[in-house]
Every structure is written in C-alpha cells, then in structure tokens.
Amino acid sequence: MRKIITYLLFSAIFTIAYAGVYSPKNIPVERVKQNYTRVINPDKILSQEYCDSIDTLMLSLDTMSVQCVIAVCEHFEGDDPYEFAIGLGRELGVGGAKNQGIVVALATLDRSFWISTGEGMEKFMTDAICRRIEDRYMVPYLKAGDWNNAMLQTAKGIHGYLNHKEEYVQELSSKSSTEDDDSGILGYLFMGGAASLIGLGVYSSRKARTCPHCGKVKLKLVDRQRTKISAYKYRIKSTYKCENCHEITYRDQIEDTSASAGAVGGAVGGSVFGGSRGGGSLGGPFSGLGGGSFGGGGAGGRF
Amino acid sequence: MKKSTIILIAIVAIIGLWAWKGYNGMVTADETVKNAWAKVQSDYQRRADLIPNLVNVVKGYAEHEKGTLEGVIEARAKATQININVDDLTEENMKKIQAAQGELSSALNKLMAVAEAYPDLKANENFKELQSQLEGTENRIKESRNKYNDTVQEFNTKVRKFPNNILASVFGIETKVPFEADESAQKAPEVKF
Numbered sequence: 001m002r003k004i005i006t007y008l009l010f011s012a013i014f015t016i017a018y019a020g021v022y023s024p025k026n027i028p029v030e031r032v033k034q035n036y037t038r039v040i041n042p043d044k045i046l047s048q049e050y051c052d053s054i055d056t057l058m059l060s061l062d063t064m065s066v067q068c069v070i071a072v073c074e075h076f077e078g079d080d081p082y083e084f085a086i087g088l089g090r091e092l093g094v095g096g097a098k099n100q101g102i103v104v105a106l107a108t109l110d111r112s113f114w115i116s117t118g119e120g121m122e123k124f125m126t127d128a129i130c131r132r133i134e135d136r137y138m139v140p141y142l143k144a145g146d147w148n149n150a151m152l153q154t155a156k157g158i159h160g161y162l163n164h165k166e167e168y169v170q171e172l173s174s175k176s177s178t179e180d181d182d183s184g185i186l187g188y189l190f191m192g193g194a195a196s197l198i199g200l201g202v203y204s205s206r207k208a209r210t211c212p213h214c215g216k217v218k219l220k221l222v223d224r225q226r227t228k229i230s231a232y233k234y235r236i237k238s239t240y241k242c243e244n245c246h247e248i249t250y251r252d253q254i255e256d257t258s259a260s261a262g263a264v265g266g267a268v269g270g271s272v273f274g275g276s277r278g279g280g281s282l283g284g285p286f287s288g289l290g291g292g293s294f295g296g297g298g299a300g301g302r303f
Numbered sequence: 304m305k306k307s308t309i310i311l312i313a314i315v316a317i318i319g320l321w322a323w324k325g326y327n328g329m330v331t332a333d334e335t336v337k338n339a340w341a342k343v344q345s346d347y348q349r350r351a352d353l354i355p356n357l358v359n360v361v362k363g364y365a366e367h368e369k370g371t372l373e374g375v376i377e378a379r380a381k382a383t384q385i386n387i388n389v390d391d392l393t394e395e396n397m398k399k400i401q402a403a404q405g406e407l408s409s410a411l412n413k414l415m416a417v418a419e420a421y422p423d424l425k426a427n428e429n430f431k432e433l434q435s436q437l438e439g440t441e442n443r444i445k446e447s448r449n450k451y452n453d454t455v456q457e458f459n460t461k462v463r464k465f466p467n468n469i470l471a472s473v474f475g476i477e478t479k480v481p482f483e484a485d486e487s488a489q490k491a492p493e494v495k496f
Binding site: 082086126127128130131132135294295296297298299 | 342431432435436438439440441442443444445446447
C-alpha cells in the first residue's frame with residue numbers, strides 16, 4: 001500500500017512539474033493534422049476569439065501553397081524555442097511538397113519565441129524579415145504580456161507580407177525610420193507592383209459581378225454551395241441575383257485543391273528578396289509526406 | 304544446351320543483377336552524401352560572406368576592438384582557404400576543416416560578446432539584421448552538418464554490410480568520414496536580444 005501511495009505521489013509531482021512543458025512529440029497536434037486549425041494552444045493561453053482570427057489568416061495562406069502553424073505554450077522542453085519550432089515543423093510535415101512552411105513558436109513562461117521557415121520558404125521570408133516581424137509586431141506585445149495580440153499581429157504581419165499588402169511590405173522591407181532610407185527605387189517598384197495587383201483585382205471583381213443579361217456590374221451573391229466530389233476536388237455552385245434586372249445567374253466552378261493555385265504576384269517580392277515566385281501547388285492537408293524540411297532558417301529570441 | 308550451362312548462365316545472371324543493384328544503390332547513396340556535403344560547404348560559404356559586412360558595421364562603432372576584428376578576418380581567411388572535395392575527405396582533412404571552422408565560430412562568438420559592450424552598436428538596425436542572419440546561418444550549418452552525418456552513416460552502413468562490402472572492395476568504394484561531435488563548434492552562438 002505504501003509503495004502505491006509513494007508511486008502515486010511521485011507521479012502527481014512529476015505531472016505537476018512537467019505540466020505545460022512541451023516538445024514536438026508531446027504537444028497535442030491532432031486538430032492541426034486534421035486541418036481544423038493552425039493554432040496549437042494546449043495551455044489555453046490564447047483566447048478562442050483570437051485563435052479563430054489567427055486561424056482565418058493562417059488557413060487562407062493555404063491558397064498560396066504556404067502552411068503556417070502557430071504554437072503557444074508555457075514552456076518548451078529544454079528551454080529551446082529553435083529546436084521546438086524546427087522539430088514541430090518536421091513532426092507535422094508543415095509546408096507540404098514545396099516545403100513552404102512556417103512555424104511560429106512562443107513559450108510564455110520561458111519568455112522565448114522563434115519563427116522557423118521551411119527550406120522552400122527561405123527565399124520569400126528571409127531571416128531578416130522574420131526578425132523584423134518579431135521586432136515590429138510580436139515583441140512589443142510580448143513585453144506587455146499581451147499574448148493574444150502578439151500572435152495575432154504576427155499572423156497579420158506574415159499574412160500581409162506574403163500577400164504583398166502594401167503597408168506590410170513597406171513596413172517590413174524598410175529598415176526602421178531612424179535609418180537612412182536607401183530603398184527609394186525599390187519602394188516605387190513595390191508601389192507599382194501593388195498598384196498592378198490592385199488593378200487586376202478590381203478588373204477580375206468587376207468581371208465576376210457583371211450581369212450576363214443586362215451587362216451592368218450589379219450581380220450580388222445570394223447563395224454558394226461547396227460540395228466535395230473527390231479527395232481534392234470540390235464543386236462550387238454560386239447563385240447571383242442582378243440588382244438591376246433581377247435576373248438570376250448560376251455559376252458552376254470546380255476547385256482543385258491539389259492543383260496549382262498560388263498566383264501570388266511574385267515578381268514584386270522576388271525582385272527584392274532574391275527569388276521569383278510563380279504559382280505553386282497546394283501543400284494539401286498535413287499528411288507529412290514530403291513536407292517538413294526545415295534547414296534552420298528563421299529568427300527568434302527572448303523578451 | 305546442357306543443363307549445367309543453363310544453371311551457370313542463370314547463376315551469372317543472378318550475380319550480375321545483384322552486382323548491378325548493389326553498385327547502383329551505393330552510387331545513389333554516394334550522390335546523397337555529395338549533395339549533403341555541398342550544402343555544408345554552401346552554408347559555410349554563406350557565413351563567410353556575411354563576415355565582411357559584419358566586421359564593417361562593428362568597426363564603425365568599436366574601432367579600438369582591433370584585435371577581435373582581426374581575429375575574425377584571420378579566421379575567415381583560414382576557413383575559406385580549405386575547400387575539400389567530398390572524395391578527399393580523409394579523417395585528417397576533416398579535422399582540418401573542423402579546426403578552421405571552429406576557430407571562425409569562436410572568433411565570431413568573441414565579436415558578438417564585444418558587441419554587448421556597445422549599446423549603440425547593439426541598437427544599430429544593420430547590426431541587428433546581420434546578427435539574425437548570422438544566427439540563422441549558424442543554425443543552417445548545424446542542420447546541414449547533421450544531415451551530412453546522417454547520409455554518411457547510411458552510406459557507410461550500406462558499404463560495410465555483407466554482401467555489399469564485397470562489391471565495395473571490388474570497385475574501390477570506401478567509407479566516408481563524418482563530422483565528429485564537437486559541442487563547442489556545433490553549438491550556435493547564443494545571441495541575446
């Protein structure tokens with residue numbers, strides 16, 4: 001009896017001592033593997049509302065063949081954020097076939113963080129960009145103990161930069177305002193690229209909203225149904241109503257998630273960061289096959 | 304045709320197939336090692352390429368740390384002089400590489416330690432970015448060395464296992480030399496933020 005009590009006591013002490021200490025092997029990742037979420041939050045440090053907002057941003061990166069996972073807990077095993085981030089990326093196979101994965105790791109009680117980039121991602125998000133994202137969007141909130149905003153702003157920074165959103169590209173492509181500005185031409189290039197993208201977006205949007213009956217740009221989406229027809233293919237049935245002639249228009253579209261999907265406007269980013277980016281195939285679900293090749297790129301530190 | 308002749312031809316064919324498969328397997332493993340070694344060298348080169356910029360930035364703020372800066376330049380020169388093909392990687396050559404790269408690592412560690420004493424340098428945006436690039440490069444070196452060692456281990460196992468060892472000795476294929484565990488050289492410099 002005494003032995004059992006001693007065993008139970010030691011087990012309890014061990015459990016308490018190691019609660020919240022995670023390694024890539026023991027952190028719960030089932031929901032990430034099943035593609036429900038991109039946020040690993042075992043200690044419930046982030047609120048659900050923020051997790052949802054981060055998820056929306058991170059899951060939308062899938063269309064660009066980029067997979068980004070954010071892990072937040074109290075402690076990393078060995079107090080090593082680098083090993084944790086890179087290990088998690090490999091364990092989950094983050095990045096898919098093109099190895100375009102990003103892992104953001106934060107240990108709140110260790111006060112350490114790391115952004116790790118997959119080998120295919122390094123040319124788009126250099127170590128310096130990772131560092132700037134941390135310095136400008138993450139660390140100020142971490143210092144204030146605002147974990148929710150630290151992760152949300154980081155997610156926004158990554159999402160905005162990869163989507164070539166002007167404010168993020170300009171912010172992250174330039175050194176801080178105290179430094180000499182030697183990027184005038186590059187700035188114009190970015191602005192030109194961004195303007196072209198916006199123009200293209202406006203044109204596509206107008207075309208999609210043009211009524212085939214009256215020719216006015218007055219179509220309004222009233223219903224959309226997405227049905228799975230095979231492992232990677234979906235049929236999207238959209239119903240539009242014209243606000244001008246009130247005619248109903250139906251559109252059928254096949255979405256192939258295994259095929260190339262990422263027209264990211266790579267020339268803009270590529271011209272500056274040494275790499276051009278064309279469309280890429282989606283990484284697909286976290287099968288781990290072919291993904292997870294992390295070569296040590298990224299940046300991190302303590303706060 | 305005699306039965307014995309057919310059996311002989313069959314045996315020769317089987318041996319031929321085995322030799323073909325075994326040899327090709329070793330060639331594939333050899334190429335994997337070569338690729339891994341090329342990655343190690345490119346990561347070393349990447350680090351060497353960062354150093355002139357780093358030294359220039361530090362020089363602007365800490366000019367009287369001449370000894371440390373010269374130490375880095377000297378160690379870089381030594382490290383970049385050694386460029387060895389994977390086929391020439393003897394234990395002696397590997398020791399030379401590890402010693403030169405280890406020296407460069409410790410010279411860089413000293414430089415980073417010196418930077419701690421200069422708040423203006425630490426706050427400089429260029430320095431901070433070079434620091435993060437250097438840190439990333441050190442991590443890449445660590446990963447590529449580990450990967451090289453994994454491929455060498457796989458190759459050596461293949462070459463030393465029976466019956467591949469017979470083929471290896473016939474074709475003159477030798478085991479390769481891995482990096483030796485050297486904690487001080489392998490550990491990436493810790494950079495405080």
